[in-house]
Amino acid sequence: MSFSLPRLTKPGLFITATDTGVGKTVASCAIAAALRRQTGAKVGVCKPFSSGCRREREGLVSDDAEALAHFADCRATLDVINPIRFAKPLAPAVAAEVAQEPPDLRELSRSLARLDEDHDFLLVEGVGGLLVPLLPDRPKVTVLDLAMELGYPVAVVCRAGLGTLNHTAMTVQLLQGAGCDVAGLILNGYIPDPGDPLATAVKAGDGAKKRKVPIPPADSLRIDLKDESMATNRIWLPRTTGVPILATLPLCPAEQVAPQKAQLPEAILEAAMLTYWADVMESPNPSPSGRGQLQSPRQRGDGSR
Numbered sequence: 001m002s003f004s005l006p007r008l009t010k011p012g013l014f015i016t017a018t019d020t021g022v023g024k025t026v027a028s029c030a031i032a033a034a035l036r037r038q039t040g041a042k043v044g045v046c047k048p049f050s051s052g053c054r055r056e057r058e059g060l061v062s063d064d065a066e067a068l069a070h071f072a073d074c075r076a077t078l079d080v081i082n083p084i085r086f087a088k089p090l091a092p093a094v095a096a097e098v099a100q101e102p103p104d105l106r107e108l109s110r111s112l113a114r115l116d117e118d119h120d121f122l123l124v125e126g127v128g129g130l131l132v133p134l135l136p137d138r139p140k141v142t143v144l145d146l147a148m149e150l151g152y153p154v155a156v157v158c159r160a161g162l163g164t165l166n167h168t169a170m171t172v173q174l175l176q177g178a179g180c181d182v183a184g185l186i187l188n189g190y191i192p193d194p195g196d197p198l199a200t201a202v203k204a205g206d207g208a209k210k211r212k213v214p215i216p217p218a219d220s221l222r223i224d225l226k227d228e229s230m231a232t233n234r235i236w237l238p239r240t241t242g243v244p245i246l247a248t249l250p251l252c253p254a255e256q257v258a259p260q261k262a263q264l265p266e267a268i269l270e271a272a273m274l275t276y277w278a279d280v281m282e283s284p285n286p287s288p289s290g291r292g293q294l295q296s297p298r299q300r301g302d303g304s305r
Contacts, residue, residue, distance in 0.1 A: 005105075005149050005294055006113040010044075011281035012122035013183065014147045016175075017157040018167040020128045023188035025064045027157045027249060028125045029259045030272035031186075032072035035121060039278050043072040044119030047082040048108050048146060049127045049134060052089030060085040063260035068125065070262045080114055083107040093133035103135060105294055112150075121281050124150060130174055134294075144178055145293040151286030153183035155246060158237070160190040162229045165240055172241040179287035183280050184246035185237055191230050191251050247275050 015031070017024040028045070036043045045068040053060035065082035068074065074081065084103045086095035096103055115122055126132075130144040147154055154175055158168040168185065175182050238244055249272065252265040 005109050006116065007286070008112060008116045008122065008150065008152075008284045010116050010119060010122050011278075011283050012124060012150075012152045013277075013281050014124045014126065014150055014152040014154045015157065015186075016126040016130055016143060016147065016154055016171070018129060018159065018164070018171045020132075022157050022159055023249070024125060024157045025067055025259055026257060026264065026268065027155075027186045027188055027247070027272075028123060029067050029071035029264060030249065030268050031155075031247075031277055032068060032074075032123055033264075033269055034272040034275070035123075035277040035281075036071075036073055037273065038276055039120070041120035041278075042118070043074060044076065044115040044122040045069060045072045045074045045081055046111060046115055046122065046124045047127075048111075048124065049084045049092040049103070050082050051086040051092055051095040051127070053085045053087055055087060060087055064125070067259035067262070068123070071259065071264070072123065074119070076115060076118065079107075080111045083111040091132045092127060093136045093139055097136040102137065108294075121278070122152075124152060130171060141293055144174060144180075147175070147180055148178050148287040149294050151284035153181040153280065153282050155183050155186055155280070156243075157186045157188055160187050160230055160233060160248075160251070161227045164229075164233055165236055168237055169240045172243060181282070181285065182241075182243045183282075184244040185241065187234070187237070187245055187248045189251040190234075190248045191227075246280060247272055 015024060015028045032043055032045055047062060047065045047068060050062040050064055053062045061078060062082045062085055065078050069078065069081055084092065084107060086092060086099055088095040088098050090098065092103065126143045126146065128143065131142045133139045133142055134146065135141045156168060156171050158164050172182050234245065234248070250267045252267055256263065256265045
């Protein structure tokens with residue numbers, strides 16, 4: 001059957017990360033909650049691919065999809081929010097091969113079309129990093145192709161501490177080389193100095209309000225506070241990537257950061273509110289080189305990418 005992903009019409013944002021476990025879902029949930037509070041608009045959320053899902057009577061369920069739906073107050077069903085799901089905690093292409101269940105991209109197409117029709121904004125969360133493979137029969141088709149195909153500006157979630165400069169710069173260069181618009185960075189797990197004026201910085205925007213972000217006490221974090229790169233990365237990440245930091249989410253005690261249980265610390269939610277996210281959302285502008293990579297090989301006229 002011939003199919004392709006729909007051309008979306010509503011403003012949106014694609015959220016990726018420098019790697020797995022960086023905090024992409026935490027950031028996505030915080031952005032969804034902030035956008036809903038700031039605009040009162042209907043916020044659609046989509047997790048096109050997910051793995052490591054739990055099995056319920058009604059089928060596979062993704063914790064990430066449930067979290068996104070809660071914080072966005074998105075009323076779409078979970079199978080629309082997260083159309084392609086696998087049980088094994090592996091890259092989607094690998095999980096599909098292990099399960100011998102090829103992804104049905106028609107489900108993804110239908111989900112995106114419905115979310116676009118029913119909402120004012122759309123947040124799309126990727127899976128892992130940009131080069132995670134999505135399709136078992138075409139291993140070179142990755143999350144990057146999905147971002148190119150959708151055409152939304154991309155926000156990159158990155159770590160705050162040592163090692164983030166290299167990973168973040170590579171991710172941004174890969175996106176820009178593919179023709180994607182990089183909206184900026186979301187720094188996750190930052191340990192702010194209470195005297196740091198950047199902790200209460202406000203991004204310009206009609207809906208943004210100056211807020212004092214609650215700072216978790218250092219002893220509650222139970223971590224080594226000697227990582228001097230925490231302070232310098234705030235300066236060097238924009239220098240090395242050429243893109244701004246959109247938001248800085250503070251490090252909070254791990255037991256309090258549980259979006260899958262509908263729980264995010266107020267410090268994270270307030271930090272996300274410092275940016276007026278409607279100004280970051282844009283209408284989709286698909287990269288010409290990306291169109292068609294997620295179509296069926298028969299429709300594209302070849303057998304592989």
